[in-house]
Amino acid sequence: MNEQLFALPVVNQITPYLSLRQTGELPVIVVSHPKVRAAVTLQGAQLIAWQPSGEKPVIWLSEKTPLIPGKAIRGGVPICWPWFGPAGEPAHGFARNLPWKLSAHDENEDGVMLTLVLESSEQSKKFWPHDFTLLARFRLGAHCEIELEAHGEYDATAALHSYFTVADIAGVEVSGLGNSFIDKVNNGVRGESADGKQRYPSRVDRIHTQPEGCSLIHDTAGKRVIEVYHHHQSDVVTWNPGAELSCSMADMENDGYKTFVCVETAHVSSPMKSAPEKPARLGTTIRLRKL
Numbered sequence: 001m002n003e004q005l006f007a008l009p010v011v012n013q014i015t016p017y018l019s020l021r022q023t024g025e026l027p028v029i030v031v032s033h034p035k036v037r038a039a040v041t042l043q044g045a046q047l048i049a050w051q052p053s054g055e056k057p058v059i060w061l062s063e064k065t066p067l068i069p070g071k072a073i074r075g076g077v078p079i080c081w082p083w084f085g086p087a088g089e090p091a092h093g094f095a096r097n098l099p100w101k102l103s104a105h106d107e108n109e110d111g112v113m114l115t116l117v118l119e120s121s122e123q124s125k126k127f128w129p130h131d132f133t134l135l136a137r138f139r140l141g142a143h144c145e146i147e148l149e150a151h152g153e154y155d156a157t158a159a160l161h162s163y164f165t166v167a168d169i170a171g172v173e174v175s176g177l178g179n180s181f182i183d184k185v186n187n188g189v190r191g192e193s194a195d196g197k198q199r200y201p202s203r204v205d206r207i208h209t210q211p212e213g214c215s216l217i218h219d220t221a222g223k224r225v226i227e228v229y230h231h232h233q234s235d236v237v238t239w240n241p242g243a244e245l246s247c248s249m250a251d252m253e254n255d256g257y258k259t260f261v262c263v264e265t266a267h268v269s270s271p272m273k274s275a276p277e278k279p280a281r282l283g284t285t286i287r288l289r290k291l
Contacts, residue, residue, distance in 0.1 A: 002057045005039045005049050006032060017107050018114075023048075024067025029102060031112045031140055038112070038140045041076075043069065044096035045116040045136035048076035050144045055288055058144070058226065060163040060260035065251045070097050074251040075163045075260070079136060079148060082128055082156035084237075084268045085184075092161065094127045095134060103135075111141025120152075130154040132274070147231070147283040150274045159237055159266035160284050162228065167221035169258050174198045174217050174238055178210035182269070200261065203242030209269045211236035217263060223291045230265040231283035232272075237264040 008021040008030065017033040023041070028048070031038040039049040051057045061075035072078065072092070080092040090097060095118060104115040118124075118134040132152035139145040146160055166172050175197045183189050184205040196212065198204060215236055217226040230236060239262040241249065246257035265284040272280035 002049055002051065002061070005030060006037055015105065015107060017112055018105060025069060026067045026073075029114065033107065033112055033141075035109075035111050035141050038138075038144075040114060040116070040138060041073065042102065042116070043099050044073065044079060045100040045118065046073055046076045046078055046096060047138065047144070047146065048073065050140060050286070052142045052288065056222070057165050058286065058288065060165040062252050062256055064253055064256075069099075072096055074249075077146060077163070078161040080159040080161050080266075081134065081148065081150070082130075082132075082154070082158065084157040084159050084266065087157065088127065090127075093158075094124060098123065100136065111139065114138040114140070144286040145283070146285075147281060150272060150280045152274045152279075153276055155271035155273055156280070157266075157268050157271055158282050159264045159268065160282060161237075161262060161264045162284065162286075163260045163262050164217055164226050164228075165222075166217070166219045166259060166261055167223075169200045169240055169261060171220035172200055172217065172261050173220075174215055174261065174263055176212040176215040177206075177208040177236055177238065178212060180208065180210045182207040182209065198238055200240045200242075203240065203245055205239045206237065207266070207268050208236045208238065209234070215263050217261060218291070220291065225289050225291055226263075227287040227289065228263050228265070229285040229287070231285070232281045233265045233267060234270045235266040235268045237266045237268065238262060239264070 010019045012020040065074035078096040081095040100116040103117045106113045120131045135149040137147045215228045274280040
């Protein structure tokens with residue numbers, strides 16, 4: 001899927017490094033820069049590819065995800081907002097299912113900057129009554145920075161639901177998660193971790209409520225570490241569906257669970273509070289280093 005994105009026909013060459021293309025039925029902004037290749041769909045302002053020059057793809061995207069309007073994309077970095085999980089319909093909020101607009105862009109020798117915007121509308125008020133302006137900012141180069149900024153007056157929960165490509169989940173360990181977690185596989189039971197680390201022998205779905213400021217994804221088979229820095233978060237969520245759930249998901253390959261892990265910058269256990277002149281924020285920075 002990653003290589004196919006960069007071979008798509010160009011609909012509109014926006015700048016030397018930015019082009020509008022179409023993947024399936026969805027418009028996508030494709031970044032082809034000497035330092036980085038990346039792609040962001042206008043639906044959901046969703047990063048679906050990021051690959052610094054000389055590196056293997058970092059962001060995972062399912063080969064089976066339907067790329068059609070209104071349908072959630074399986075993979076990438078979905079913006080879950082204004083609620084996380086089953087707190088409303090659709091699950092994980094409506095922001096990832098609605099079309100956003102590219103409102104600003106810039107580029108230099110180090111990479112590309114994008115800003116996308118979603119505003120309240122008749123469509124959004126079918127799901128949620130509040131007026132809002134939501135900004136998603138991307139700085140894409142040797143590092144990846146994503147910031148969500150929510151204007152208005154309301155409480156919300158949110159996550160940057162990041163799917164990271166790994167060589168083999170059996171050799172993955174994530175550290176920096178903190179000692180306290182809510183175990184969603186075990187009916188929301190609260191648990192304690194002695195070392196703030198997580199491995200993935202089977203299905204894992206945990207909200208870590210006292211995370212460190214950086215989670216490290218140790219991908220032994222891939223011979224690299226993905227550093228995930230969390231900004232303005234209250235929680236970090238980590239998820240992998242395991243074999244049984246992966247096989248039951250129509251938008252994922254049966255063995256898809258082997259090649260990704262989710263480590264999500266989140267605001268779940270306490271809400272993000274947006275107020276006039278004081279927007280709420282949530283952000284992440286992603287870096288790579290060799291093992």
